[in-house]
Amino acid sequence: ERRAAAAHASDHLASLRDDLAGTLQRLEAEEAASAPLRRLSALFDGRNPQGLDLETYAIGAMFDRVLAAANRRLGPMSGGRYRLEREAEGGGGRGRRGLGLQVFDLFTGKARPTATLSGGETFIAALALALGLADAVESASGKVRLDTIFIDEGFGSLDAEDGAGTLDRVLQALGALVGHTRAVGLISHVPLVQEAIPNGFYVHKEPAGSRIETRGPV
Structure with missing residues (x-):
């Protein structure tokens, strides 16, 4: 058994x-x-040597196009000193890997964080990014046109240096846009900026309310 x-x-x-x-x-x-x-x-899902998921990779590809367009503006405005570039490794914290931004300084030959830029340099970098984004949007979609851009303040942080001055270079770069692709409106309390604008308005504050004065070429 x-x-x-x-x-x-x-x-x-x-x-x-x-x-x-x-x-x-x-x-x-x-x-x-x-x-x-x-x-x-x-x-x-990002399980690769770069640690990048597909969405971040696609955003990064578009970001590179924006940076390329922004650097075409930033170069003349910074006197050929700065170039914006994407951090390949990315930063810490909860930010997405590969979407960090740094600035390459041609004077030192090294890249450094954007936080090390001065107030005026930060302004022109942000302005270059805004213009680069507008260029990238227009090139990506033929149906979208950004014909008018308004820039509010920030010019007071620009320091005059090396003869022509950063302010003059920025105004020259903005002036090159007028009549070619779009109109640019500047809102500023800086007298030099006001003098550089051929057509504009003065807003006068009075007890009874604000009064607008039209100003044309002198």
Whole structure:
């Protein structure tokens, strides 16, 4: 009886072994067939050497186009000193990897954080980014046109230096836009900026309310 029971258990285990071998073969076939899709899914989810998911990669590609357009503006406004570039490694915290921004200083030959820029340099970098974004949007969609841009303040932070001065270079870069692709409106309390604008308005505050005075070319 014990021999018969052992033989029966042995036959049952052999049957289970055969079933398990067949199941393992089917799993290996399914894994081999799905391996490319699983690798692709891992890349989409950021499980790659760069740690970038697909959405961040796509945003980064568009960001590069914006930076390329912004640098065409930033170069003349900074006297050829600065170039904006994307941090490949990204910063810490909860920010997305690969979407950090740094500035390359041609005077030192090194990249540094944008936080090290002065107030005036930060203003022209932000202005260049805004203009670059406008250029990128227009180039990406023929139906979208940004014909008018208003820039509110910020000019008081620009320091006059190396003869022509940063303010003059910025105004020259903005003046090059007028009549070519778009109109530029400047809102400023800086007298030099007001004098550089050929057409504009003065807003006078009075007890009874504000009064607008039209000013044309002198």
